[in-house]
Amino acid sequence: MKRIVSFSLVLVLAVLSIAAQGAKEDGTEERTLTVYAYDSFYSEWGPGPELIPLFEEKTGIKVDLIGAGDANEMLSRVILEGDGCPADVVIGITDDMAYKAYDANLFEPFESPLLENIDEHLFFDPEHRLIPFDYGVFSFVIDSESGTRVPESLMDLTDPYYKDKVVLIDPRTSSVGLGLLMWTYNVLGDDYLSWWEGMKDNMLTMADGWSTAYGLFTEGEAPLVISYTTSPVYHVLNGEGTRYQAVIFDEGHQETIEAMGIMKNSRHKDEARQFMEFILTDGQADIAILNSMYPVNNATELPDAYQWAPKPEKLYKTDTNVVEFGLDDMMDDWIEVMTK
Numbered sequence: 001m002k003r004i005v006s007f008s009l010v011l012v013l014a015v016l017s018i019a020a021q022g023a024k025e026d027g028t029e030e031r032t033l034t035v036y037a038y039d040s041f042y043s044e045w046g047p048g049p050e051l052i053p054l055f056e057e058k059t060g061i062k063v064d065l066i067g068a069g070d071a072n073e074m075l076s077r078v079i080l081e082g083d084g085c086p087a088d089v090v091i092g093i094t095d096d097m098a099y100k101a102y103d104a105n106l107f108e109p110f111e112s113p114l115l116e117n118i119d120e121h122l123f124f125d126p127e128h129r130l131i132p133f134d135y136g137v138f139s140f141v142i143d144s145e146s147g148t149r150v151p152e153s154l155m156d157l158t159d160p161y162y163k164d165k166v167v168l169i170d171p172r173t174s175s176v177g178l179g180l181l182m183w184t185y186n187v188l189g190d191d192y193l194s195w196w197e198g199m200k201d202n203m204l205t206m207a208d209g210w211s212t213a214y215g216l217f218t219e220g221e222a223p224l225v226i227s228y229t230t231s232p233v234y235h236v237l238n239g240e241g242t243r244y245q246a247v248i249f250d251e252g253h254q255e256t257i258e259a260m261g262i263m264k265n266s267r268h269k270d271e272a273r274q275f276m277e278f279i280l281t282d283g284q285a286d287i288a289i290l291n292s293m294y295p296v297n298n299a300t301e302l303p304d305a306y307q308w309a310p311k312p313e314k315l316y317k318t319d320t321n322v323v324e325f326g327l328d329d330m331m332d333d334w335i336e337v338m339t340k
Contacts, residue, residue: 031059031060031061031062031271032061032062032063032064032268032271033061033062033063033064033088033089033268033271033272033275034063034064034066034086034087034088034089034268035063035064035065035066035087035088035089035090035091035275036066036068036074036077036078036085036087036089036090036091037065037066037067037068037074037090037091037092038067038068038069038070038071038074038091038092039067039069039070039209039211040092040210040291041091041092041287041291042065042066042067042068043067043211045290046290046291047283047286047287047290047291048065050286050290051278051279051282051283051286051287052065054282054283055275055278055282055283058278058282059271059274059278061271061274061275063275066087070173070174070175070209071092071093071094071097071175071258072097072173072174072175072178074090074092074093075090075093075097075100075101078090078101078104078106078263079100079101079104079106082104082106083106083264083265085106085263085265087263087266088262088263088266088267088268088269088271088272088275089260089261089262089263089266089272089275089276090107090260090261090263091133091258091260091279092258092259092260093130093258093259093260093261094175094179094256094257094258094259095124095256095257095258095259095317095318096175096178096179096182096256096318096323097175097178097323098124098125098130098259099323101129101130101261102125102129105264106263106264106265107129107130107261107262107263107264108129108261108262108263108264108269109127109128109129110128110129110131110261110262110273110276111128112131112273112276112277112280114277114280114281114297115128115131117280117296117297117298117299118132118280118296118297118298119296119298121317122135122257122296124257124259124317124318125259129261130259130260130261131259131260131261131276131280132257132258132259132296133258133259133260133279133280133283133284133287133296134257134258134284134287134288134291134293134294134295134296135255135256135257135258135293135294135296136228136229136230136255136256136258136291136292136293136294137228137229137230137253137254137255137256137311137312137315138176138179138180138183138226138227138228138229138253138254138255138256139226139227139228139229139231139246139247139248139249139253139312140157140166140224140225140226140227140246140247141217141224141225141227141228141231141232141244141245141246141247142223142224142244142245142247143217143220143223143224143243143244144242144243144244144245145243146223148162148165148223148224149161150247151224151247151249152249152250153249153250153251154183154184154187154188154195154249154251155188155195155198157195157198157199157202157224158195158198158199158202159202160201160202162202162224163201163202164202164203164204164222165202165204165222165223165224166199166202166203166204166222166224166225166226167203167204167205167207167213167214167216167217167221167222167224167225167226168180168199168203168205168206168207168213168226169206169207169208169209169210169213169226170206170207170208171331171334172331172335173208173209174207174208174209174210175256176209176210176213176226176227177226179254179256180226180254181330181331181334182254182316182318182319182322182323183253183254183316184196185322185330186252186254186316186319187251187252187316193333193334193337196334196337196338197337200338204216204221204222206338210227213225213226213227214227214231218244224247227246228246228292228293229246229248229253229309229310229311229312230246230292230293230294230306230309231244231246231292232244232245232246232308232309233289233292233305233306233308233309234289234292236305236308237289237303237305242308245308246308246309246310248310248312249312250313250314251314252312252313252314252315252316253312253314253315253316254315254316254318255315255316255317255318256318257296257318258291258293260276260279262276280296280297281297284296284297284300285300285301285302288300288302289302289303294309
């Protein structure tokens with residue numbers, strides 16, 4: 001009886017050992033990665049669905065890509081989940097919200113040699129917990145076939161001529177809306193609220209996010225929308241011509257930088273590093289084109305369509321101190337102006 005039990009035990013252990021070896025060899029258990037992504041990366045028209053299969057084929061690492069909402073919503077979710085967050089990598093944290101990530105202390109530094117290929121002015125985290133992967137510049141985009149007069153400044157948009165001609169985005173729910181709020185503050189200083197007061201009659205609507213706003217614009221509901229200088233590139237690349245054009249103001253524009261980071265509690269840090277380095281190399285052109293942004297890797301070759309993405313001579317960068325210590329007051333003042 002003991003010999004039968006012993007033989008059975010040996011047989012069971014042998015089967016378990018073979019199964020464990022098989023799991024290790026085919027990578028189904030050890031070579032996995034969970035990535036939280038913001039909507040623009042995760043959506044069917046974003047770079048995620050195209051890049052993830054390429055990364056999986058190149059590395060053998062299986063990726064579970066999870067859409068976590070707008071950039072602000074995603075970061076809020078990560079902070080709420082804390083050490084229990086299942087993500088290994090989070091992609092799409094903007095520079096204006098980075099201080100929240102620092103305060104949560106959830107990301108670890110990543111000193112990749114590929115950082116040498118990124119221009120110094122794009123780094124906003126000196127500890128490299130958040131690594132830039134693309135960047136853009138906010139601007140208003142105009143439908144050149146609408147016959148609408150091209151505005152020459154932010155304050156020009158408050159002219160009654162533009163009544164119901166502009167689609168704006170709510171800074172409480174969208175990183176683009178927040179970028180516009182910071183842009184008006186950087187250009188107009190303490191008078192920034194006068195711009196928003198003047199736009200109450202001129203805006204067609206206040207959308208909750210970029211996708212909704214830009215959809216209204218391309219559907220012809222309004223001839224102007226807050227977006228990016230790079231937005232026209234998408235239309236040129238898709239054979240739609242140069243109808244939609246970015247408007248450049250001499251007073252300057254607000255820059256925005258998008259970053260990614262490795263969670264401290266990740267159990268797949270080697271895979272996470274491989275993913276981030278893939279994004280900084282093979283993925284750069286696709287991310288730039290599909291996100292309608294600029295790549296951070298200065299060795300990336302871009303199509304000729306980028307000539308329709310004008311670069312303003314004057315750029316405003318996010319002032320972390322203003323965002324961290326003054327944003328709540330700014331937002332309260334903004335709400336008071338927009339709701340009275």
